[in-house]
Amino acid sequence: MERRERWVALVTLALLHVFVVVTGVYVIANDVSLDAMTGRAPRPTASAEPPSVPVVTAGPVLAAGGNGPLPSKGTLAARLGKALGDPALGDRVGAAVLDARTGAALFGSGQTVGITPASTTKVVTSVAALASLGADARLATTVVQGGSKTSIVLVGGGDPTLQGPRAPKEAPYPRPATIATLASRTAKALKAAGVTKVTLSYDTSLFTGSPLGPGWKPGYVPEGSVAPVSALMIDEGRVSPDSRQRVADPARTAAAAFAAQLSKAGVRVVNKTIKPARAAAGAKELARVESAPVYALVERTLTLSDNDLAEALARHVALKEGLPGSFEGGSAGVRRVLQRLKAADGIRTYDGSGLSTRNRITASGLAKLLAVAVSPDNPQLHPVISGMPVAGFSGTLGHRFESKAAEPGVGLVRAKTGTLNGVNTLAGVVTTSDGRLVTFAFMADKVPPAWGKAEAALDRLATIVSGCGC
Secondary structure (H helix, E strand, O other): OHHHHHHHHHHHHHHHHHHHHHHHHHHHHHOOOHHHHHOOOOOOOOOOOOOOOOOOOOOHHHOOOOOOOOOOHHHHHHHHHHHHOOHHHOOOEEEEEEEOOOOOEEEEEOOOOOEOOHHHHHHHHHHHHHHHHOOOOOOEEEEEEOOOOOEEEEEOOOOOOOEOOOOOOOOOOOOOOEHHHHHHHHHHHHHHOOOOEEEEEEEOOOOOOOOOOOOOOOOOOOOOOOOOOOOOOOHHHEOOOOOOOEOOOHHHHHHHHHHHHHHHOOOEEOOOOOEEOOOOOOOOEEEEEEOOOHHHHHHHHHHHOOHHHHHHHHHHHHHHOOOOOOHHHHHHHHHHHHHHOOOOOOEEOOOOOOOOOOOEEOHHHHHHHHHHHHOOOOHHHOHHHHHOOEOOOOHHHOOOOOOOOOHHHOOOOEEEEEEEOOEEEEEEEEEOOOOOEEEEEEEEOOOOOOOOHHHHHHHHHHHHHHOOOO
16 A cells, blocks of 8 residues: 555656646746746836837736737627617717727727816826836935025925825835935935034925816815825825825925924924925935836826826926926827827817816727827837726726626726716726727716716726627
8 A cells, every 4th residue: 555655656746747847848938927827917017128028017908919800890889889878878978999909990989079088088198107207207306405504495396195204104006205214314414414403495396387277176175186286295285194185285284294204303493484495406415205116106097096196297297398397288298298109189188187177088089099008019108008997806997897787897897987077988998808909988078967877887888898709
């Protein structure tokens, strides 16, 4: 009996050895990554020199590669046409489905009508940010020398993710910079120069113009949807990290928090009133902290539908394009970038977040922009796709696609949502059941009051596209 057990063990070990060798040869011959072997999604990658094979951080939506047969236009039109008649969507609806590989239109209905896009505007802002700023760019908040050895200026760098002193110990993804770290580094530099008492001012001149966007409703800030836009803020202008309520003056609040942290680090701010002032050109930098890279900020913007971050990114696009860091500059800068990408048709925006009721985007324009973002020719834009929520799993789609008709789209549809009063939109990418990658945009801005019904109708439309093996 003992000899038999030893024989079984030896055979088992031999088979395992053969399996390992064969697997190793396959991995080397086919260049299979560890992530692919384990079933994990590839980790986000960004570099100044993109690899020849684009790195996409998306999950199951892109798994099929998009090389399957094209859906039948007739069958797709019949199925979508019927679903578009849902009264929950109202009487102005735009719809477009494009082949991601060629950009060819597979379906269109009202696709050239400019519709209020709501937060699907963030797709536009995100594409422009990646194309203009670059995936690896970071937003820096700095402290520079003032007019004397004992005066310093806190300079806002347009990073709304900068965390205040009450930030949770467990940092979220992407890891943000903190005001406490900036104060600690500043104190270290000052002490090295023999300085333990300073006067403090703060500079918000990076962003200009109105802090409130054109077409914004008066209730946006009071209800906590967004903070007044400022180049200097902590916790996105919130009263506390876990609160929706926003402070009246984000920059002053951030400066006061910095002063308190500086005192804890052993350097006392002697002026009781901290006032705004412009840092001198070429002033000596004492300390800095930097945000996560732009590709991670884009993913956060889209997954969480982050209004404050979207507005900051739009202004940084303006500055990179040589324009003022204002709402007007952001709109002009974004359009300039889209024109370079040959994807500006049908897109007109007045802010970066989509809160503006003046924005107008056509379904065909939005679907085309997504095709540009997913293209292998534009690997630097792929974080737009990986950042969009996955149906039934993440972000603003985490609790969607729950109806029987939409449930088959769970885990397959990756899309950005848009919601304002009377407006519901959904735009994204999906691989059909035949393995063809397509982009889509479904938009309605005369939606009758009925909580959740328009969203459910949009979910069904996206699911029809995902299930098309026609």
